[in-house]
Amino acid sequence: MSADTALVAAINRLRQDRNAVILAHYYQESEIQDIADFVGDSLELSRKAASTNADVIVFCGVHFMAETAKILCPEKTVVLPDLEAGCSLADDCPADEFARFRAEHPDHFVVSYINCTAAVKAQSDLICTSSNAVDLVNQLPADQPVLFAPDQNLGRWVQQQSGRELTLWPGRCIVHETFSEEAVLALKHEHPGAEVIAHPECQQNLLDLADFIGSTSKLLNYAEQSSCDSFIVLTEPGILHQMQQRVPEKTLLDVPGIDGCSCNACPYMRLNTLEKLKACLETLTPAIEMDESMRLKAMKPMQRMLEMSR
Numbered sequence: 001m002s003a004d005t006a007l008v009a010a011i012n013r014l015r016q017d018r019n020a021v022i023l024a025h026y027y028q029e030s031e032i033q034d035i036a037d038f039v040g041d042s043l044e045l046s047r048k049a050a051s052t053n054a055d056v057i058v059f060c061g062v063h064f065m066a067e068t069a070k071i072l073c074p075e076k077t078v079v080l081p082d083l084e085a086g087c088s089l090a091d092d093c094p095a096d097e098f099a100r101f102r103a104e105h106p107d108h109f110v111v112s113y114i115n116c117t118a119a120v121k122a123q124s125d126l127i128c129t130s131s132n133a134v135d136l137v138n139q140l141p142a143d144q145p146v147l148f149a150p151d152q153n154l155g156r157w158v159q160q161q162s163g164r165e166l167t168l169w170p171g172r173c174i175v176h177e178t179f180s181e182e183a184v185l186a187l188k189h190e191h192p193g194a195e196v197i198a199h200p201e202c203q204q205n206l207l208d209l210a211d212f213i214g215s216t217s218k219l220l221n222y223a224e225q226s227s228c229d230s231f232i233v234l235t236e237p238g239i240l241h242q243m244q245q246r247v248p249e250k251t252l253l254d255v256p257g258i259d260g261c262s263c264n265a266c267p268y269m270r271l272n273t274l275e276k277l278k279a280c281l282e283t284l285t286p287a288i289e290m291d292e293s294m295r296l297k298a299m300k301p302m303q304r305m306l307e308m309s310r
């Protein structure tokens with residue numbers, strides 16, 4: 001038995017013994033996606049966490065995602081293979097600074113992208129993901145001023161799609177901001193028939209080049225449904241694993257970072273490994289813990305999102 005086969009067998013045994021469910025985001029390493037019970041985007045993963053019967057949720061993603069599962073399922077043990085798996089968007093929006101920003105806009109309804117800490121969720125009226133942000137903002141009364149945090153690129157895109165003015169918090173994703181416009185133009189030149197598909201966390205100059213913009217799940221569906229046979233994919237390359245399985249006959253082109261580097265891989269997502277996944281099933285650590293009063297405050301806008309995006 002090879003080392004990897006033994007590792008996978010051990011994870012499978014532990015998953016049964018612990019009555020655990022393994023949830024993985026599309027940006028995880030392929031071998032983690034392959035062993036997961038469910039792979040999805042942030043909205044689908046939240047829904048899955050909210051509805052599972054398992055005692056333990058192993059969240060193979062980043063900290064805010066595991067925290068979201070804990071907000072929705074306080075009675076369950078939620079573990080994250082590597083506690084250092086953070087997110088630049090969550091880091092860009094410290095709760096105390098956000099509280100000051102909110103105080104400057106007392107009449108605003110606060111919509112926060114799910115990529116934020118529980119402490120920021122607790123200060124929000126509604127949570128959204130990249131998959132439902134436009135739809136949720138469109139459901140708000142037209143005369144209601146809205147503050148949108150923390151991703152300014154997603155916020156700007158929602159603004160364009162909904163036609164309404166949003167007050168934006170200036171956060172950014174270090175991964176989606178590294179894609180090189182020149183590299184996209186060169187790929188378009190080499191593959192004139194290819195469509196550019198992009199995540200809305202990308203900067204405006206890249207979104208301007210896109211034929212389709214959407215969350216990770218929407219990009220996957222688009223690649224399947226489009227009659228085009230090649231795509232230039234502007235999001236974290238972990239998604240290519242599922243995409244290639246869904247469209248084995250199509251060509252998928254990954255875009256390098258500005259310096260030709262491979263910094264288009266999310267350094268936080270990639271901290272999780274199969275070894276750490278096994279270790280966290282063995283020890284049930286590191287587990288996500290949270291102050292109950294904050295959890296209750298953070299749960300309200302999360303539940304509102306789940307109700308409004310049904």
Ligand code: 13P
Binds near residue numbers: 042115129130199216
């Ligand atoms: P999705 O909402 O598409 O899953 O994206 C989450 C994310 O972190 C993108 O960088």
Ligand code: SF4
Binds near residue numbers: 088
């Ligand atoms: Fe956060 Fe960007 Fe990584 Fe997504 S890709 S988890 S937004 S740092």
